[in-house]
Amino acid sequence: MIIRKAEYVASAVKADQYPRDGLPEIALAGRSNVGKSSLINRFLGRRNLARTGNTPGKTQTLNFYRVNGAWYFVDLPGYGYAKVSQTVKAQWGGMTGNYFKKRENLRAVLQIVDIRREPSAEDLAMNAWLRGNGIPVLVVATKADKVARGQWPQHLKQISGSLAMEVWQIIPFSAASGFGADDLRAAVEEILGP
Numbered sequence: 001m002i003i004r005k006a007e008y009v010a011s012a013v014k015a016d017q018y019p020r021d022g023l024p025e026i027a028l029a030g031r032s033n034v035g036k037s038s039l040i041n042r043f044l045g046r047r048n049l050a051r052t053g054n055t056p057g058k059t060q061t062l063n064f065y066r067v068n069g070a071w072y073f074v075d076l077p078g079y080g081y082a083k084v085s086q087t088v089k090a091q092w093g094g095m096t097g098n099y100f101k102k103r104e105n106l107r108a109v110l111q112i113v114d115i116r117r118e119p120s121a122e123d124l125a126m127n128a129w130l131r132g133n134g135i136p137v138l139v140v141a142t143k144a145d146k147v148a149r150g151q152w153p154q155h156l157k158q159i160s161g162s163l164a165m166e167v168w169q170i171i172p173f174s175a176a177s178g179f180g181a182d183d184l185r186a187a188v189e190e191i192l193g194p
C-alpha cells in the first residue's frame with residue numbers, strides 16, 4: 001500500500017460526530033502510552049499527524065484519519081491508566097465501547113501491546129471481547145526496538161500464548177525504527193480487500 005494522502009478528519013466523543021462518508025475503518029486499541037498514535041504516524045509516514053506524548057492519556061477522543069481518501073484509521077484513547085479519574089474512565093469505556101458495539105464501518109481492530117510486557121488483564125479482556133463479538137483482531141507488538149532482536153521470539157511466544165493466538169499472528173513493530181511497517185501495510189491491505 002502506498003500512502004498518497006493522510007488527513008485528520010474528525011474527533012468524536014459520541015456517534016453523531018463520527019464521519020458519515022461510509023468508508024471502512026480500522027481502529028487501534030491498547031493500553032495508554034503503548035504507542036497507538038505513534039504507530040499511526042509511522043504507518044502513514046507523518047511525524048505529527050496523531051498527537052503522541054510521554055504521559056499516558058494523551059489521546060482522549062476518537063480521532064479519525066482518512067487514508068488515500070478510501071478508509072479510516074481510528075485512534076482511540078488507551079485503557080488501563082490508573083491515574084485517570086473513575087468518571088473519565090467510565091466515559092472512555094462508554095465512548096470506545098459504544099464505538100465497538102455499534103460501528104458498522106469497523107472492519108478490524110489493531111490491538112497494540114508492548115513487546116516487553118505480558119498482556120495485562122485488560123488486554124486479555126479486550127481481546128476476548130472483540131473476538132467474542134466477531135470483530136477481526138490483529139495483534140501488533142510494538143516498541144520492538146527496546147528489546148534485542150534475539151529475544152523477540154520469547155517475547156512473542158509469551159504474548160501469543162496469553163492471548164491464545166499463534167506466534168505468526170503477532171506482528172513485531174517499532175514506531176521508532178519503522179520495523180514491521182511493511183508487514184502491517186500488507187495486513188491492512190488484506191483486511192480492506194481489493
Ligand code: GTP
Pocket residue numbers: 030031032033034035036037038039051052053054055056057058059060076077078079142143144145146173174175176177
Ligand atoms: P495514549 O494516547 O495515552 O493512549 O497513548 P498512545 O498509545 O497513543 O501512545 P503514544 O503513541 O502517544 O506513545 C507513548 C510514548 O511511547 C511516546 O513517548 C512515544 O514516543 C513512545 N513510543 C511509541 N512507540 C514507540 C516505539 O515503537 N519505540 C519506542 N522506543 N518508543 C515508542
Ligand code: MG
Pocket residue numbers: 036037038051052058059075076078
Ligand atoms: Mg494516543
